[in-house]
Amino acid sequence: METLMAFVVGVLYATAIYMILRRSIVKLVIGLVLLSNAANLLLFTSAGMTRGAPPLVPQGATVPAGVVADPLAQALILTAIVIGFGVLAFAVVLIRRAYEVVQADDMNQMKDTDT
Template sequence: MEDILPFLIGCLYAGGIYLIFHRSFVKLIIGLIILGYASNLFLFTISRITRDAPPLIPDDATQLTETFADPLPQALILTAIVIGFGLQAFAIVLIKVGFKTLKTDDLDKTTSTDRLDN
């Protein structure tokens, strides 16, 4: 798996970005979600992965001694998943409201909402 992960991450990044480049609202949302997966896996992988050793202290011990996965990136990713979800949800709603207001699904036609008219 350690050998495949970099390629998997690369694929997810490429797919996410490619979808964001599309002109359709819905593809943009799917792209954002894939980008989220990619980033979480990226963080997880570059902080080194350890197989089958969760950072849980056994009942009869007071410290972790043998091999164990690094808990810090896990804590970071855990909040990242939830926050990423919150922001994706915000993006979904924003796009939906934008769609209703502008009556178009074409991102190239929605430039007026983010430009200074002058």
């Protein structure tokens, strides 16, 4: 399973970088979405994949029963997804505004601030 996931992560990174390098801003944002997902999946995979119950301690016990999944990795990914969601929502609003101002979906039209 880990090997398969490693390939998926690799493909995601590759696709993301390809998309980011395109001239179109919409594709740039798609690339960023893929990139953040690739990073999340990498975090998930490298923390180790176990098939287990939710890590909750039953009433009266001091340790969880049976095999449990690592809660920390899941907490991290949840946080990362939330952050990614917020940032990408902003990016979408940004390209929309930029499109209205510049009237083009082309990075080559956005050279005003280059030096």
